[in-house]
Amino acid sequence: MSIDWNIVETAIPLLARGTVVTLQIALAAGVLACLFGFTLGLAALSNIKPLQWVISAYVDFVRGTPLLIQVFLVFFALPVVGIRFDEIWAGIIALAFNTSAYIAETVRGGVGSVERGQTEAARSIGMFRWQILVYILLPQALRPMLPPLTNELISMTKNTSLLSVISVYELTRAGQAIISVHFVPFEIYLLLALYYYALIKALSYLSRYVESRMPVL
Amino acid sequence: MDASATPTLRARSLSKRFGARTVLRDVDLDVARGETVVVIGASGSGKTTLLRCVSHLEIPDSGTVDVDGRPIGRIAIPGGFKDASERQLAVQRRGIGFVFQRFNLFPHLSALDNVAIGLRHVLGLAKSAARARAAEQLRKVSLGDHLDKRPAELSGGQQQRVAIARAVAMQPTIILFDEPTSALDPELVREVLDAIRALAASGMTCVIVTHEMAFARQVANRVIFMDDGRIVEQGTPAEIFSRPREARTRRFLEHFDAEAGATS
Numbered sequence: 001m002s003i004d005w006n007i008v009e010t011a012i013p014l015l016a017r018g019t020v021v022t023l024q025i026a027l028a029a030g031v032l033a034c035l036f037g038f039t040l041g042l043a044a045l046s047n048i049k050p051l052q053w054v055i056s057a058y059v060d061f062v063r064g065t066p067l068l069i070q071v072f073l074v075f076f077a078l079p080v081v082g083i084r085f086d087e088i089w090a091g092i093i094a095l096a097f098n099t100s101a102y103i104a105e106t107v108r109g110g111v112g113s114v115e116r117g118q119t120e121a122a123r124s125i126g127m128f129r130w131q132i133l134v135y136i137l138l139p140q141a142l143r144p145m146l147p148p149l150t151n152e153l154i155s156m157t158k159n160t161s162l163l164s165v166i167s168v169y170e171l172t173r174a175g176q177a178i179i180s181v182h183f184v185p186f187e188i189y190l191l192l193a194l195y196y197y198a199l200i201k202a203l204s205y206l207s208r209y210v211e212s213r214m215p216v217l
Numbered sequence: 218m219d220a221s222a223t224p225t226l227r228a229r230s231l232s233k234r235f236g237a238r239t240v241l242r243d244v245d246l247d248v249a250r251g252e253t254v255v256v257i258g259a260s261g262s263g264k265t266t267l268l269r270c271v272s273h274l275e276i277p278d279s280g281t282v283d284v285d286g287r288p289i290g291r292i293a294i295p296g297g298f299k300d301a302s303e304r305q306l307a308v309q310r311r312g313i314g315f316v317f318q319r320f321n322l323f324p325h326l327s328a329l330d331n332v333a334i335g336l337r338h339v340l341g342l343a344k345s346a347a348r349a350r351a352a353e354q355l356r357k358v359s360l361g362d363h364l365d366k367r368p369a370e371l372s373g374g375q376q377q378r379v380a381i382a383r384a385v386a387m388q389p390t391i392i393l394f395d396e397p398t399s400a401l402d403p404e405l406v407r408e409v410l411d412a413i414r415a416l417a418a419s420g421m422t423c424v425i426v427t428h429e430m431a432f433a434r435q436v437a438n439r440v441i442f443m444d445d446g447r448i449v450e451q452g453t454p455a456e457i458f459s460r461p462r463e464a465r466t467r468r469f470l471e472h473f474d475a476e477a478g479a480t481s
Contacts, residue, residue, distance in 0.1 A: 047303060120274050121321035121380075125335035125387050126311035128304060135334060139325045217324040217369070 007184045011175070011191055018174025019195055025092055025170060026157045032096035033156065034149075037103025042133050044108045055104065062101035068162055070094045075166045091163035099156040106148045110141035143214045150207035154200055161196070171195055223286045225250045225422045226391050231270050231280035233263075240266045241277070242446040248391065248424060253417040255433040256426045257457075258443035259469060264426040265318075267443070268393045271424070272313045273306055284312045285390050311339065314384030314392035319400050320376040322368040322383075328355060328375075329364040332383045339387065354382040358412045374405030378412050385416065392416070394425040410436075430473055434458055442466045 044055045062070070074097075075090040085093060114137045122132040164173035175192045179185050226248040233241040241263045248254050256264045269275035271282050273290045282289040289309050291298040301309060322331050332351035336342045342350065352364055358378040368376050377397055384392050394413060398406040410432050417423050417436050427433060433440055433454065440457040442450045442465075450463045461467045 117317065117319060117321040118323065121315075121317065121323070121383075123274060123307065123310065124272065124313075124315035124317075125383065126307050126339045127335065128307050131338050135338060136323055140323075215325070215367075 004184055004187055007178075007182055007187050008191065011178050011188060014178060015171060015174055015191060015195055018169060018171035019199070021088075021169055021174075022157070022160050022171040022199070025088065025095070025160050025163065025168070026153075029092045029095035029099065029156060029160075030153050032092065033099035033103055033153075036096060036100035038107055040100060040104035041107025041111065042130075042138070044104060045111055045133055047129060059101045059104055062098055067094070067098050067159055068165070070098055071162060071166060087163070087166045087168045091160070091166060091168050095156055095159060095163075098159075099152055102152045102155075103149065106145055106152065107138075107141070110145035110148075111137045113144075114140050140217055143211065143217065146207060146211045146214070150204060153207075154203055157199060157203060158196060222249065224248055225252075225285060226271065226424070227283045227286075228267075228271055229281045231267065231277045231282070233266050233270055233275060233277050240446050241270060244280070244443075244446070244448055246271070246424075246441075246448070248422055250422055251420045252438045253423045253425065253436055254439045254441060255437035255454075256424065256441045256443060257428070257430070257433060257469070258449075262443040263446040264443050265395050266446075268315070268395050268424065268426055272315050272393055273310060274315065284309075287312070289313070311387065312390040314387060314389035316377070316380050316384050316392065316394045316397050318396040320368070320373070320380045322376055322379055324368050327365045327367055328360060328371065328379045331368070331379055332386050335383065335387050351382070351386055354386040355379065357385075357415075358382050359408075372405055373401045374408045377401065377409045381409075381412050381416065385421070391422040391424065394423065394427070396426050396428065398427065398429060428473075430458070430470075442469065444469070 040055050040058070043051050046052070071091060071094040074085065074094040075087060078084070078090075111133065118136055118140065119132055122136045127136070160170055161172040163170055164176060167173065169177075172192060175188045179188050224247040226246065228244065228246040231241055231244045231246075232239070244263070244267055246254075246267070256267065258264050266275060270277040270280070271289075273282065276290065281291065287309065288298065288301075289312075290301050290306055292301050292305055323334065326334060329348060329351050332354055333344075333347040336347035336350055337344060340347075352361070355361060355364055358381055360375060360378055360382070363371060363375060368379070371379065381397075397413065398409050401409060406429065410429060413423070413425065414432075414436050425433075425436070435454075437454050439451060440454050441448055442457060442461070442463070444465050450457065450461060450466045457466065458470065461470060
């Protein structure tokens with residue numbers, strides 16, 4: 001088995017284009033997932049019971065079904081009821097909703113584990129529950145929450161590869177396109193693995209850097 | 218106490234149990250404006266629970282609390298009262314300051330912001346006004362040089378003084394102190410007691426749970442001795458410390474003297 005270096009040379013710039021799309025999808029889905037996830041996680045800590053039930057049902061559904069099925073639901077099933085997205089946005093939305101459920105759980109757990117005296121002190125100066133969550137508990141929970149949050153965003157970035165099945169021209173799809181023309185699965189899948197590995201490594205270094213810059217409380 | 222005036226704090230028949238253990242039994246407590254009441258008693262006698270029930274950080278099983286004639290933890294409705302919602306309680310509680318044994322400062326905020334955060338978000342002051350008033354409060358407890366330090370950079374005594382400034386800045390009607398020096402190294406106790414003494418002298422209505430008997434004797438207008446969830450005896454410091462009527466009070470104070478003698 002020898003490596004076809006010409007193919008590797010051809011593939012590198014093509015895969016780079018796919019990488020850009022993968023990064024764009026990961027960024028958009030990551031931002032949306034954090035927005036949804038933090039909102040859901042904090043709302044789950046409110047004392048509005050119906051809201052807690054809805055959120056826990058949502059989290060339960062997302063964690064109890066495969067991401068691939070969720071992608072199909074958004075891309076193939078929603079248009080049936082008149083909600084239509086192109087493949088990129090369908091992918092972004094499916095990934096964002098999926099990841100937001102995990103983030104919501106992380107936020108709920110992280111904020112919930114801040115020492116009880118903090119809530120009491122905030123109550124003693126008359127703060128409302130939402131103020132306590134936003135101004136007192138959440139800022140203290142951010143640093144301990146960062147490693148699990150990073151894991152969720154890393155999983156999400158890897159899961160962008162699933163969007164190749166709905167024809168999103170991201171990294172995996174770009175690789176498959178080359179394979180279908182040149183039939184070189186060995187070189188291309190190896191390259192894909194390296195590309196993803198580099199992406200994920202960069203993400204985890206970024207996370208560790210951010211964590212190191214956050215004050216220890 | 219002027220019997221005709223509405224007391225600043227009026228608590229009636231407060232009871233609280235945790236599981237099978239009854240911690241507070243039918244306690245009444247009136248505190249007049251400007252009065253400094255010190256609560257003493259062995260650990261487990263219900264002192265802390267009394268303060269926590271007064272502030273409704275702990276919801277009492279029964280009994281009522283009014284501050285300046287306004288109910289805490291309940292809302293007047295035609296024909297009686299109903300329990301206050303968490304939100305209503307948060308508003309009602311603004312008249313009651315609380316200083317915790319373990320300070321409970323917000324570790325992510327500077328000393329200044331620990332005091333300013335309530336001014337901004339609870340009293341609705343503009344950021345600059347909140348910070349100015351917070352700085353002024355901190356200077357009053359001699360922390361003018363430490364405004365930008367985080368709690369972790371301050372000594373226990375300094376942290377507790379920030380906590381006192383945080384409570385005072387909210388301009389409550391009454392401040393409750395739950396063993397404010399019990400978590401401090403001995404050499405840091407005095408600075409905290411001095412801050413409380415100055416506050417009491419300025420006319421703030423205070424209820425203080427403490428084991429510092431010399432301090433109690435100096436600062437209190439009235440001393441309350443609790444045992445087994447009840448107020449056993451109350452009176453002036455001279456009455457309680459020099460001629461206690463109840464055997465239980467005498468036993469507690471003798472035990473305390475013996476201990477103080479042993480450690481000095």
